[in-house]
Amino acid sequence: MGIRNRQWLLASRPRGPVEESNFRLVETExxxxxxxxxxxxxxxLSLDPYMRGRMDDAKSYAASQALGEVMIGxxxxxxxxxxxxxxxxxxxxxxxxxxxxxHVSDGKGIMKVARGLPESVYLGAVGMPGVxxxxxxxxxxxxxxxxxxxxxAASGAVGSVVGQLAKLRGCRAVGIAGGPAKCAxxxxxxxxxxxxxxxxxxxxxxxxxxxxxxIDVLFENVGGAVFDASLARMNAFGRIALCGLIAGYGGQDxxxxxxxxxxxxxxxxxxxxVSEHMELWPEALKELGAHVAAGKIKYRETVAQGLESAPxxxxxxxxxxxxxxxxxxxxx
Amino acid sequence: MGIRNRQWLLASRPRGPVEESNFRLVETExxxxxxxxxxxxxxxLSLDPYMRGRMDDAKSYAASQALGEVMIGxxxxxxxxxxxxxxxxxxxxxxxxxxxxxHVSDGKGIMKVARGLPESVYLGAVGMPGVxxxxxxxxxxxxxxxxxxxxxAASGAVGSVVGQLAKLRGCRAVGIAGGPAKCAxxxxxxxxxxxxxxxxxxxxxxxxxxxxxxIDVLFENVGGAVFDASLARMNAFGRIALCGLIAGYGGQDxxxxxxxxxxxxxxxxxxxxVSEHMELWPEALKELGAHVAAGKIKYRETVAQGLESAPxxxxxxxxxxxxxxxxxxxxx
Numbered sequence: 001m002g003i004r005n006r007q008w009l010l011a012s013r014p015r016g017p018v019e020e021s022n023f024r025l026v027e028t029e030x031x032x033x034x035x036x037x038x039x040x041x042x043x044x045l046s047l048d049p050y051m052r053g054r055m056d057d058a059k060s061y062a063a064s065q066a067l068g069e070v071m072i073g074x075x076x077x078x079x080x081x082x083x084x085x086x087x088x089x090x091x092x093x094x095x096x097x098x099x100x101x102x103h104v105s106d107g108k109g110i111m112k113v114a115r116g117l118p119e120s121v122y123l124g125a126v127g128m129p130g131v132x133x134x135x136x137x138x139x140x141x142x143x144x145x146x147x148x149x150x151x152x153a154a155s156g157a158v159g160s161v162v163g164q165l166a167k168l169r170g171c172r173a174v175g176i177a178g179g180p181a182k183c184a185x186x187x188x189x190x191x192x193x194x195x196x197x198x199x200x201x202x203x204x205x206x207x208x209x210x211x212x213x214x215i216d217v218l219f220e221n222v223g224g225a226v227f228d229a230s231l232a233r234m235n236a237f238g239r240i241a242l243c244g245l246i247a248g249y250g251g252q253d254x255x256x257x258x259x260x261x262x263x264x265x266x267x268x269x270x271x272x273x274v275s276e277h278m279e280l281w282p283e284a285l286k287e288l289g290a291h292v293a294a295g296k297i298k299y300r301e302t303v304a305q306g307l308e309s310a311p312x313x314x315x316x317x318x319x320x321x322x323x324x325x326x327x328x329x330x331x332x
Numbered sequence: 333m334g335i336r337n338r339q340w341l342l343a344s345r346p347r348g349p350v351e352e353s354n355f356r357l358v359e360t361e362x363x364x365x366x367x368x369x370x371x372x373x374x375x376x377l378s379l380d381p382y383m384r385g386r387m388d389d390a391k392s393y394a395a396s397q398a399l400g401e402v403m404i405g406x407x408x409x410x411x412x413x414x415x416x417x418x419x420x421x422x423x424x425x426x427x428x429x430x431x432x433x434x435h436v437s438d439g440k441g442i443m444k445v446a447r448g449l450p451e452s453v454y455l456g457a458v459g460m461p462g463v464x465x466x467x468x469x470x471x472x473x474x475x476x477x478x479x480x481x482x483x484x485a486a487s488g489a490v491g492s493v494v495g496q497l498a499k500l501r502g503c504r505a506v507g508i509a510g511g512p513a514k515c516a517x518x519x520x521x522x523x524x525x526x527x528x529x530x531x532x533x534x535x536x537x538x539x540x541x542x543x544x545x546x547i548d549v550l551f552e553n554v555g556g557a558v559f560d561a562s563l564a565r566m567n568a569f570g571r572i573a574l575c576g577l578i579a580g581y582g583g584q585d586x587x588x589x590x591x592x593x594x595x596x597x598x599x600x601x602x603x604x605x606v607s608e609h610m611e612l613w614p615e616a617l618k619e620l621g622a623h624v625a626a627g628k629i630k631y632r633e634t635v636a637q638g639l640e641s642a643p644x645x646x647x648x649x650x651x652x653x654x655x656x657x658x659x660x661x662x663x664x
Binding site for chain 1: 385555559574575576577580585586587588589591592594595596597598599600601602603604605608
């Protein structure tokens with residue numbers, strides 16, 4: 001008798017907002033390992049906005065996920081069985097294990113991580129979201145000391161690192177977030193110079209006051225009206241790293257009105273996906289790990305308990321209910 | 333008694349479409365030259381879409397033009413009087429003389445040109461529009477042989493050069509233009525592989541058929557629905573040189589719906605203005621001049637006769653009534 005596993009499958013594609021019924025929890029048996037394979041017990045599952053795109057039929061970053069397959073997702077966990085000498089039992093590894101308790105790997109696409117920092121940080125500030133922030137801000141935004149950097153979804157796993165990296169580079173860091181609690185966290189805990197609440201009535205005035213010298217670098221995660229508000233304040237030769245359009249992930253209209261700003265201000269806009277720049281991950285992870293260890297990059301986590309909570313937590317993430325990195329604690 | 337000059341002044345700012353009443357024709361006297369100055373008789377005045385932006389109060393590329401001043405504009409003409417030994421009488425010069433018959437220069441911002449090619453070409457294919465095409469296509473678009481390049485306003489002074497340069501680089505060149513006459517000119521005279529009429533009912537189908545392998549480089553002059561149509565067909569890692577948004581120059585809504593394509597396809601979008609890259613003009617003009625001399629870059633002109641026709645011709649340009657480069661023959 002084999003080892004039991006629990007998995008969340010994509011049961012149906014969302015029509016509009018994601019619903020719990022789009023997922024199906026199944027129990028399966030882990031197949032016997034073949035030579036070169038290893039079995040990882042997932043400790044933490046990462047929930048990220050990009051997953052929404054994979055649920056659609058439409059063309060997303062990558063091929064859309066097939067119905068009936070285990071939901072894609074980043075994981076950190078421990079090797080519990082191995083037929084691969086490079087990956088001994090009890091090694092801590094980060095990979096794309098998916099929404100399940102156990103996953104079999106052939107050693108490709110996984111990475112050993114040290115036990116010095118809390119495990120979950122490898123799914124956040126010292127993982128894919130952190131590298132996303134690092135790449136978009138530094139490789140596309142190229143901020144210079146004294147410049148103003150704006151990031152939307154500033155309290156999220158990516159946005160929180162963007163602003164802190166900008167501060168470490170001598171920039172003015174301004175966040176955009178939804179609600180006073182997130183904004184207070186961004187300023188008081190993360191050390192941004194300012195954070196404006198896009199849900200507030202006085203958003204436009206508050207935003208204007210927060211960027212008195214305009215915006216030199218924009219790290220855009222949201223799209224739509226929030227993106228437009230930033231476009232209206234861009235300085236000449238500004239750079240925009242387009243990382244996400246979460247405002248449109250439910251099929252909402254995210255038309256952009258201020259296109260003229262791109263022309264008039266000679267802006268650079270660059271869409272990107274961090275997994276296409278693996279050659280820079282070691283450099284990025286080294287810097288991020290050092291900053292986190294030194295307490296110079298802080299992070300907050302929202303942790304849902306148990307694999308069964310994943311769909312509910314994911315829906316909450318898409319609604320902006322989490323603060324900081326959204327995780328699911330699966331085991332460990 | 334001094335020399336008489338005629339000048340078109342900006343009389344009022346347009347509300348919506350430009351009208352002839354926004355301009356005022358005046359007769360003035362040319363002031364006596366001071367040391368270092370020269371007097372140029374304008375042969376041709378260039379009319380270009382960017383002038384529309386200067387007529388507004390709103391922030392454009394540069395400061396908006398003050399009311400009561402001579403309309404800005406590129407010119408080619410002959411030195412008829414000089415107190416500057418570097419600029420002898422009868423020299424042919426290109427500069428920003430404005431909408432007038434004569435202009436005084438201190439020698440800055442003007443350029444000597446050879447008499448080998450027709451004078452007017454220095455306002456078109458071997459002038460600012462040509463360099464605009466060259467810069468946006470080659471420095472931003474960076475097309476590789478075999479790639480597909482799309483340019484909107486393809487029959488215009490800029491667009492016509494973009495497509496021909498793309499062909500010379502071994503690319504598939506596809507134009508977008510308004511009406512069957514312009515499209516026929518773009519394919520039959522300029523040698524593009526295809527041209528689609530954005531005013532035609534079958535535009536979407538025709539466009540799809542014209543770019544069977546998608547779009548790698550987009551040179552965007554129009555904006556709005558035309559821009560959106562191209563965004564929908566961009567390939568991964570495509571490059572977009574944003575040169576103009578003529579569809580919105582009358583205050584029309586040019587919102588962009590397909591913003592998601594920038595993210596999903598990891599596109600680069602770069603707004604630019606060619607006068608900020610003067611260091612590349614010599615290289616560009618050399619290549620363009622050689623191609624025109626060799627008959628490898630062809631061009632068409634629409635020439636309005638007499639300075640008094642400038643406002644009417646400019647309004648026609650904004651309506652797309654011209655074919656190729658819009659000029660005003662002032663003298664010579």
